[in-house]
Each structure stands twice: as C-alpha cells, then as structure tokens.
Amino acid sequence: MDDKQQLKRRDFMSIATWAIGILIGAGMGLPAIAYIIGPALREDEAFGWIRLGSISKVELGIPTLFKAKIERQTGWIVNEEEITVYVLTENGRDFIAMSNICTHLGCRVRWIKDQDQFFCPCHNGVFNKAGGVVAGPVPRPLDRFEVKVEDDQLFILGG
Ligand code: FES
The missing domain is CATH 2.102.10.10 (Rieske [2Fe-2S] iron-sulphur domain)
Known part of the structure; x- marks a missing residue:
C-alpha cells in the first residue's frame, strides 16, 4: 500500500466518522428541537x-x-x-x-x-x-x- 492509498483511506475514514456523527446528532437533535419549539409554533387549537x-x-x-x-x-x-x-x-x-x-x-x-x-x-x-x-x-x-x-x-x- 503506497502513501497515496493510505491518505485516501484516512480521508475516507475521517469523512465517514463525520457523516456518522452528523447523522446521530440529527437523529437525536431534531426531535428535541421540534419538542422544544413546537408549542410556540402551534396556533390555537380547535376544541x-x-x-x-x-x-x-x-x-x-x-x-x-x-x-x-x-x-x-x-x-x-x-x-x-x-x-x-x-x-x-x-x-x-x-x-x-x-x-x-x-x-x-x-x-x-x-x-x-x-x-x-x-x-x-x-x-x-x-x-x-x-x-x-x-x-x-x-x-x-x-x-x-x-x-x-x-x-x-x-x-x-x-x-
Ligand atoms: S356592544 Fe354595542 S350594542 Fe352590544
């Protein structure tokens, strides 16, 4: 394995780690944000x-x-x-x-x-x-x- 291939592999691992981190963060963060700001965005309810x-x-x-x-x-x-x-x-x-x-x-x-x-x-x-x-x-x-x-x-x- 030459240096060029090792560099590509390292880049790939770095990008994959970031991507997984972003997916996990979005999966946990978006529902939390929706829960927190949801009531403020809701109009009066019908009864x-x-x-x-x-x-x-x-x-x-x-x-x-x-x-x-x-x-x-x-x-x-x-x-x-x-x-x-x-x-x-x-x-x-x-x-x-x-x-x-x-x-x-x-x-x-x-x-x-x-x-x-x-x-x-x-x-x-x-x-x-x-x-x-x-x-x-x-x-x-x-x-x-x-x-x-x-x-x-x-x-x-x-x-
Ligand atoms: S509020 Fe004016 S007549 Fe009733």
Missing part, C-alpha cells in the same frame, strides 16, 4: 365538542344559560376560559345554542325575561330570543354553535 350539561335544564321556549370551562393553549401558555352559551328549544328535541357575546363590540348580552329578548347594556343592542337583531347598532344576529345531544347531554362544537 371539538364541549359538554354543556343535561337537556333537562333547558326550559321550553326560554333561553337557558350554560357555562363550560375550556383550556386554550397558545404556545406554552395554557389558559382556562369560561364560555357562556344560551340554549333555546321550543319542542325539547331541537336545540339552538347562541353565544352571549354581542356582535357589535363584544359586550355580554343578558336575557330579559319580562321583555322576552336579549339586551346588551353597552349600546342598547336588542336581540330576539332566537338571537335575531331587533334594535340598536348590532350588525348581525348572535353567533350560533353547532349542537348535538348524546345520552341527554348537550354538546356544542367549539373552535
């Missing part, structure tokens, strides 16, 4: 179906208030939020779920039983019991959630 409670709580023809807790993760920060939803049924079988957030500037509406309508105290917005616009500066009806009933439990689709 899926959120259980509100029993359908027996809903009075016929009267919007009934339900509250549920959800966890919203943004990056590494997890916040617990309470969402408030009015549920209405006229027949005990078909339900609509409405947000209690006014569609004008986001104040919370409340049900005024005597007047049979929702009222927003911020700018006197008024909605009927199905969430339709009645008066005030509100641009559109109350937002609705998709609803399902399973085993007499109400669920809304959050997002």
